[in-house]
Amino acid sequence: MKGFIFTNFLDFVEKNNGLKMVDSMISDCDLSSDGIYSAFLSYEYKELVTLLTYVSKNTNIKQEVLLEEFGRFVLPYLIGKHSYIVKKYSNPIDLLAGIENHIHIEVKKLYEDAELPTFSVAEKTKTSLSLIYTSSRGLTYFAIGLMKETLDFFKVKGKIDIDHAYNNNGSVKFHVEILD
Ligand code: HEM
Known part of the structure; x- marks a missing residue:
């Protein structure tokens, strides 16, 4: 890490x-x-x-609460250090949908030894996104903090839920919904 x-x-x-x-x-x-x-x-x-x-x-x-707060704390740092990656996005749904095929790929070019999770897009509309998170580190609540802070970064109101019915070898399905 x-x-x-x-x-x-x-x-x-x-x-x-x-x-x-x-x-x-x-x-x-x-x-x-x-x-x-x-x-x-x-x-x-x-x-x-x-x-x-x-x-x-x-x-x-609780560890989950700390991890979510920590995710919120880290996002401004990530954005600040890599603003050229983020400036291509004008809304949070596109940014979050772009983690796997753009953002973390750029990250891998910078840090060869980065151990990155996968975020596959299961469903995407203009105002919602279902993302499947897979990582041996299981930083689910860290991811939630990063996603909530991404909404705040674009000054957009929304909610992030875990789909508890989804069960696939430890992967977690998130549902992001824009509310305004
Ligand atoms: C500017 C945007 C972003 C950059 C530059 C970035 C970069 C990185 C880097 C360098 C790591 C560390 C890898 C390591 O420790 O080896 C990481 C980890 C991680 N990133 Fe991103 N990231 C960005 C946005 C996001 C967003 C919006 C999410 C939202 C879910 C996310 C989810 C994660 C998670 C959960 C990890 C922890 C590793 C794991 O779970 O296996 N990232 N990211």
Whole structure:
């Protein structure tokens, strides 16, 4: 997993819980990186799970809730760093439908070792989108945070639901609907 996710996670914890928690998290968690991350290098995904578990235990906030907030926190960073990729889109439905065949492909050119999920489009209209997310990392709520922030980025109201009836080897089906 790319280092920028970890550097963003430390910033996220600092903003919400203060530098003290960042310090105690790094000293209390047994991290092979020692908590020293460089945005462009990659680190083991399980370190993120360790950090997330620590914050969840110490704040009594569910991991799903933290991950969704973290997704919201990361999107402006991703957009800011890769604005040339995003400027092609004028609405959130097209952007979200473009993750698989455009956005993450551009990402792979930049970071050869990026471990990306797949987002296949099951259905698309002007105001709705069904997306199937598949990843060994299962960052469902991180994805929800990224998608909600994408709606906010375009100043559009909408909702994101998980299709609980969908069950296919751990893939998750999201339904995005624009409301205004
Ligand atoms: C400017 C737009 C975007 C850029 C540049 C971008 C780039 C990236 C990069 C570099 C990673 C890290 C891969 C790694 O750690 O090796 C990543 C992961 C991820 N991206 Fe994107 N992304 C963008 C938008 C989105 C959006 C809108 C979603 C919405 C669902 C999304 C979903 C994810 C998820 C869920 C992961 C975590 C990896 C996983 O689940 O396996 N991305 N993205």
